[in-house]
Amino acid sequence: MRIGVFVCQCGTNIAGTVDTQEVARRAGNLPDVAYATSYMYTCSEPGQQEIQRAIREKNLQGVVVAACSPRMHEPTFRRAVERAGLNRFMFEMANIREHVSWINNDREANTRKAAELVEMAVAKLRFNQPLFSSQISVNKRVMVIGGGVAGIQAALDCSDGGLDVVLVERKSSIGGKMAQLDKTFPTVDCSSCILGPKMVDVVQKDNITLHAASEVESISGYVGNFTVEVRKKATYVDWTACTGCGACIEKCPSRKVPDVFNENLANARAINIPFPQAIPKKATINRDYCLHFTKGKCGTCQKVCPTGAVNYEMQDEIVTEQVGAIIVATGYDLFDASVYGEYGGGRYADVISGIQYERILSASGPFGGHIKRPSDGKEPKDIVFIACVGSRDASVGRPYCSGVCCMYIAKQAILTRDHLPDTRVWVFYMDIRAPGKNYDEFVRRAQEEYGVQYIRGRVGKVYPKGDRMVVQGNDTLLGVQVEVEADLVVLATGIEASAGARELAEKLRISYDQYGFYMESHPKLRPVETNTAGVYLAGVCQGPKDIPSSVAMGSAAAAKVQALFSRDTIETNPQVALVNERVCISCGKCIQVCPFGAIQWKELRGGIRKAEVLPSVCQGCGLCNATCPPKAIQLQHATDNQILAEVNALCA
Numbered sequence: 001m002r003i004g005v006f007v008c009q010c011g012t013n014i015a016g017t018v019d020t021q022e023v024a025r026r027a028g029n030l031p032d033v034a035y036a037t038s039y040m041y042t043c044s045e046p047g048q049q050e051i052q053r054a055i056r057e058k059n060l061q062g063v064v065v066a067a068c069s070p071r072m073h074e075p076t077f078r079r080a081v082e083r084a085g086l087n088r089f090m091f092e093m094a095n096i097r098e099h100v101s102w103i104n105n106d107r108e109a110n111t112r113k114a115a116e117l118v119e120m121a122v123a124k125l126r127f128n129q130p131l132f133s134s135q136i137s138v139n140k141r142v143m144v145i146g147g148g149v150a151g152i153q154a155a156l157d158c159s160d161g162g163l164d165v166v167l168v169e170r171k172s173s174i175g176g177k178m179a180q181l182d183k184t185f186p187t188v189d190c191s192s193c194i195l196g197p198k199m200v201d202v203v204q205k206d207n208i209t210l211h212a213a214s215e216v217e218s219i220s221g222y223v224g225n226f227t228v229e230v231r232k233k234a235t236y237v238d239w240t241a242c243t244g245c246g247a248c249i250e251k252c253p254s255r256k257v258p259d260v261f262n263e264n265l266a267n268a269r270a271i272n273i274p275f276p277q278a279i280p281k282k283a284t285i286n287r288d289y290c291l292h293f294t295k296g297k298c299g300t301c302q303k304v305c306p307t308g309a310v311n312y313e314m315q316d317e318i319v320t321e322q323v324g325a326i327i328v329a330t331g332y333d334l335f336d337a338s339v340y341g342e343y344g345g346g347r348y349a350d351v352i353s354g355i356q357y358e359r360i361l362s363a364s365g366p367f368g369g370h371i372k373r374p375s376d377g378k379e380p381k382d383i384v385f386i387a388c389v390g391s392r393d394a395s396v397g398r399p400y401c402s403g404v405c406c407m408y409i410a411k412q413a414i415l416t417r418d419h420l421p422d423t424r425v426w427v428f429y430m431d432i433r434a435p436g437k438n439y440d441e442f443v444r445r446a447q448e449e450y451g452v453q454y455i456r457g458r459v460g461k462v463y464p465k466g467d468r469m470v471v472q473g474n475d476t477l478l479g480v481q482v483e484v485e486a487d488l489v490v491l492a493t494g495i496e497a498s499a500g501a502r503e504l505a506e507k508l509r510i511s512y513d514q515y516g517f518y519m520e521s522h523p524k525l526r527p528v529e530t531n532t533a534g535v536y537l538a539g540v541c542q543g544p545k546d547i548p549s550s551v552a553m554g555s556a557a558a559a560k561v562q563a564l565f566s567r568d569t570i571e572t573n574p575q576v577a578l579v580n581e582r583v584c585i586s587c588g589k590c591i592q593v594c595p596f597g598a599i600q601w602k603e604l605r606g607g608i609r610k611a612e613v614l615p616s617v618c619q620g621c622g623l624c625n626a627t628c629p630p631k632a633i634q635l636q637h638a639t640d641n642q643i644l645a646e647v648n649a650l651c652a
Helices: 020-028 045-057 070-083 097-101 107-125 149-160 176-180 191-204 247-251 300-304 354-361 405-419 439-448 501-508 547-564 589-593 623-627 640-651
Strands: 003-008 033-039 062-067 091-095 135-137 141-145 164-168 208-211 214-222 225-232 317-323 325-328 332-334 351-353 382-389 424-429 453-456 459-465 468-475 480-486 488-493 495-497 535-537 569-571 577-579 599-603 609-613 633-635
Touching (some): 003 045, 020 033, 020 107, 033 045, 045 070, 062 070, 062 107, 070 091, 097 107, 141 149, 141 317, 149 191, 149 325, 149 547, 164 214, 176 191, 176 354, 191 208, 214 501, 225 325, 247 300, 325 501, 351 354, 354 488, 382 405, 382 480, 405 439, 405 488, 424 468, 468 488, 535 547, 577 609, 589 599, 589 623
Parallel strands (some): 003 033, 062 091, 141 325, 325 535, 382 424, 382 488
Antiparallel strands (some): 214 225, 332 495, 468 480, 577 633, 599 609
16 A cells, blocks of 8 residues: 655644654655655645655655644545545545643654654555435425514525525524513614514515424434424414404403513403414413313303414324435523622622513513612612622533623613613623724713612622612622612623533433533534534524524524535535444344434344445434444444544554
8 A cells, every 4th residue: 555644834833843854754664665754834825736746756655744634634635536536535644743742842752752742643544435325305495483673583594595494493482582581782772673674574585484382392304304393382272363453461360470581570351362463373371270171160251252262172293304414593591690699699689680671671561661679669779789790600500601691781781771871881891892893982982871780799698678678789890898778789791602502412312511502513613513424503502692693593593404404415425424234233232322313223124134334414423333242333434443543653
């Protein structure tokens, strides 16, 4: 076998701490290595042309590139060797940047380690075999899970591109958290005015199918051919007949139902439409409070409904959708402020969360847009905002910054002063983080134009004093203790992963971090893709971000789907597991451990069962290979012989 080795200098990234010329010299002395050289930037166009030239002139049968992470440039080099006539799997890459030059400054030790990594790659390459992809057809329908602003944007962009879209939303209306906002920063424009037209577009598009009050039950299949079962939850109202007239809501006698949309600051009815701009504008019955379900009587809504839409016998329905790609836009939840017992969130009526204050500010909120204290309905004269409640605090398991709290505090402070110019406003903060376009200017506007008093320091305690609240804190800039008496305290709660995110990740077979946010395939180069082909991310499900970033991610995910669907067939990855039926003992362990459901039983003559890998589903993780007792299942391009060859080269 004739092997070529190319050692990349990567400017000083590698050559600064590794003698690349010496690594190439040592590689040239290895068995089967017919050519070895060091090059400045191997991934550049001249660098790739150098590899192709050497393949042709030296009759190379395999190539090793010692450079950066294969995660970054392996596809680049595979395409390069393929253009020169080699099978792209007759290529190996040794990572001598992240694994060597970036972690140590000892040039001699680095050079030795880099040479050893190259030797291991050469040893593995000797056992490589050409692998070939197959083609699978593509179902050009896309499912978007989550109907917040990111999901809506993704659905509309896909729709505008001519694709059929299935939009699944857990709640009875789309809109997500943005629908609950009064204004948006830094432009202070009406949230509903921005979001409303997009929500209407969703139901007016002929190629968008909306499943509201629905959840994903199960997902099977693979990129281009997913089968998704959606559970449409019983709303006890036939939405095909409901006109949203509101007659049932007006007559419902059960009037003390917590209003979830208004963050429990008001009461709703047992049959309800969450908010005036809801899409779909259809009524749903909360059976936990409906007198028909709790006491077996009433039935008023059924009697007054002019279209006979109320159906107490309605059951959950399972709908099966066939799609080729899935965009996940499941949004976020807000941190439960009651965890901070010292702040009194959940115990004192006048200590509220930021989203509750947002509903108070809203004209469609519980107080008609008038700022009032929840306890007695009086206008507050002194309001204190407390930042970083559930953010940047490892003690409550939230060490990350939620990214939006500093900004929505500034927005709410400005709106407060607009509503009640005589109100005094204080903000206790740790650090102001306002990196977006016009964000820092917006915070300065709150301070300089609106006279909001910013105090740098953490709050230690909030407690009642008469009909007011006392906020005890620390001003770290002045080095003094501070006490502020307030009529209303607003806790700027941070962002956390939405409830059920982990369970959905298991169904989607995608990864999530320790906080429950979904993990992208690459944080810089593939920010909306996952490690499961055909599944894309949009919005805050991937991590805290603001509305513009969420919308951008929605459009980016839609663009990725359009690119995927631009062809009628998709090329599969041949780096999959393969079963040797003669060795397989039918123990089924591989089926049990496969996280992608890619292995199934295959019936042979005589009723004998053997494991069989579905190449289009297999993601090449290797769990089956490691689990199989008789080693009957091998991962192509990472076989036991190839791995042992690397180990032997290292230990020789």
